[in-house]
Amino acid sequence: YGEGSGQWRTITAHAADRYSVVAASLQLADRRGAVGETDLAAFLDGMHRLAQHFAGLIELPASHEVLTHARALDEFCAGVDVQLGVNVVDVAGNGFAGTKLRGLAEAAGLELRGDGLFHAVDEYGATLFTLGNLGPEIFDADVMRTLTTAGVTFMLDVPRVADGPAAFDRMVAVARQMAQSLGGTLVDGQRHVLSDAMIAGIRAKIGEIQQQMAVYEIAPGSARALRLFS
Template sequence: MTDLQLALIALGALIIIAVVLFNWWQERKLHKETESRFVEPETDVLMDEDFRIDPHTVLRGDKREEPEEEEFVVRVRIQDDEPAPQVAPSYAAEPSLSVEEPEVKAAPAISESSVDQAPVRIDSAEDVAEEEAPAVYASTAASDLPPEQEPVAPAQSEEPVVNLGSATAPWDEPAAEPEQADAPESIALPADVDAQIDLSAILYLPRPYSGAALRQQFLNFSEIDKPVYAFGLDAFREWHLLTREQEQGEFTRCVCSLQMADRSGAVSREMLIRFQNAAEDIALNLGAQVEWQGAPDPLVYAQALDAFCIEVDKLVSLHIVQGSNGPFTGTKFRGLAEASGLVLGNDGAFHYRDEQGHTSFSLINQDSNPFNADMLRTVVIKGVVFQLDIPHVKNCTEVFNQMVLAARQMSHSLNANLVDDNYRQLTDTQIDRIRQQLKMLHAQMITRGIMPGGQTAARLFS
């Protein structure tokens, strides 16, 4: 082994010995501290010769101070010659009692012996506090009397005092509620009013009013920039829009409704407050009660409704532009349009209508000049546009397919090009993509409760 190894072994041994010695010293120090804290007593009381136990004291027991017993109240009733009141049996199930207090008469002088013989009842303080009726006294049992005395029987065996003649005390009877005025009969809104888009005020008139008088009141709504409708309920419980034709009729109810949004935006705070104040003023002038029907916060609801309209209010456009042959004549264009089922309307556009006469899609001039019969005889057209207004069509997918078919046939006959809004050629893939988007928008409107192509949609998207 080298010197380095021997030195390391020696150093390790010294460290171990030092640790052992340090532990021994710590243990010895702790042991001494423990002995100093717990000192053994010098004497043992049980081993002392002077210590003894007195058995007589243990058996007799020292008289200790007893705890205070519960306070009792002693009531004494002296039996006189007059018999005690009778107890009327009660079969009432209700806890309310009608209590009759017995008549108290002056008693003669009482001797000590008579007190001893009198029937006594001892009630605790808690029982006394709980009693609401006059005190009830009972005769004592024979076992409670001293052995040398005979029990004194009361005048009557029943326990008297409480007369349960009525199941309900007079003061417990519920007070008659004041008669309330008859609430106005709830009625349904007119069919033309939709809670989805309207804020309505129902006026319950105190007496029938003529249509002319009501129309005169509704002049307050003239400064509101959103559509306001007024309806009257006649004696046959039918609603009528208050037009000039209804001025001679009489109405017992009327409804004022404000459309909260349209394509121009949501109703403003100023217009909403003006409508509400006007309706309240009309009710005050007519002595009518007002019932509001609509959203709890009309302004917030109107803004949310407007945001929904912006999301689903889409217009599908298919453009037919001149091709290699140049512009096409108006006469040829009109013949092709009428052959596809489109009819020229007074607004200067061709319309394809359904069985109910509603417009499914339209065909307009690309340069925004309206069509008319005289113009189409001499004009040369560079392009036309097929348009489908999604919210106004019930079955937008079917109508879209009809419009695509008519546009393809016309473009082929005019030797023109069928393009989108960006004037890019329309392919079958792009058309299928548009068709899927139409289905999504249609589903959104139905989920909102606004049916595409319905009356509410026609008002909202106008």
């Protein structure tokens, strides 16, 4: 807390203000699980040493309370950590040409990135959904010149998207257009043909999950959600 500014500010290596109160935080969970006793103890020990160095007073929560909260947070996150996908597969046995796939993906506004996936992004550059290969090869500009694949998969990471149902609608629209252009079929992970009713059910599930997150004060696609689901 800056004495001069009267506001909470992030302390940087070049900060020139004087601080009367300092707050430190530790993320309690992510996709690897809840924070453990060892990491928590190291964090608390570091805060103790910092306070001693500046002859300051320190207020710390009880370790068992923090660990209990971390486990509860991790349990909730695990319950809403869902990635939903739809596939476009070749049923004629000819395969999809990589050059054709790339042209269709780019025409739909998707960007090929270094992770081997095409990304659909919002106005801020955040990923809405991805398009990847169902085969072993990742998508690469050079590889796609000679690639032939039996199918592609569209994937939506539900907790990391602000408006899941809207992103899903766009994803399905692109998948349908690609299926029509390639002569492919839209199927789920078990290769069952996706009917309109099944797609509506998936969309409703996305909305339900994101509503649960909002009630838990983790806004889907927010900075908090991106930290927790990483």
